[in-house]
Amino acid sequence: MESEGTKAVRTFIDSFNKQDHEAHANSLNYPHVRLANGKYMTVESAEQFARMSEKNNPRLLAEGWHHTEINSIKVIHSGDDKEHIALTMDRINAEGTVYNRFDTFWVATRQDDHWGIQFRSSFLS
Template identity: 25%
Template sequence: MTGFASFVTPEASAGAAVSDAIAEASACLDRFTERFNACDTAGMDGELHFPHLMLSGADRLEWQASGHHPAGFFEQLMASGWQRTRYQSKEAVLASADKVHFVVSYTREDEAGTVLSTHRNLWIATRVDGRWGISLRSY
């Protein structure tokens, strides 16, 4: 197949390859959140693919390269009492050997572990040139 047909009809993947992809993509999300909790925007960028796309409602934000996290983001988050983000679940809902769609549920918590907010998002991780990275986050 060529053109559009090959784009929308990917080749079937073997079960073990898909299982490995889910584990590797999930580890990428874990590393991203570990860096998020460390307030390390450069480390977070290291777990993204660029261009990186974020969707919020009908609004679309695209970062062409690293270094675009808003100045003061973590200061504002900490002012709300935030100390950490914790996954409640990461469910792979669509997967192939090179792409995994996750429904990610997480909480933002204060120092005592009190939940400040709960979120449920779609994140898509892809393997590009042998490296897993988050390509899209939908909020």
């Protein structure tokens, strides 16, 4: 049986691949924190995240992105309201070639009965 945290991960990836910015923003819990390239970024609201996600689309297309797949997923720790999840992600171009594989660590939380991703730390370059 799939955990609530991994369901939240799949919702995040599905909405990212569809570039459905509102659904993508709703796959998170807030404040949402991301650690990448040695910098922390905090997003306070779904509206702010949706705007940022939409602005990111041209950069994704410029790098040749077509979609992202979960290569591996493992729940490291699990509780009633939080899960630590280790992932390996593949960014794939239109020809179906993986052009960027990276490891990432996410924390899914339950807030007001909504499971969402609240923290991401990635080695995405």
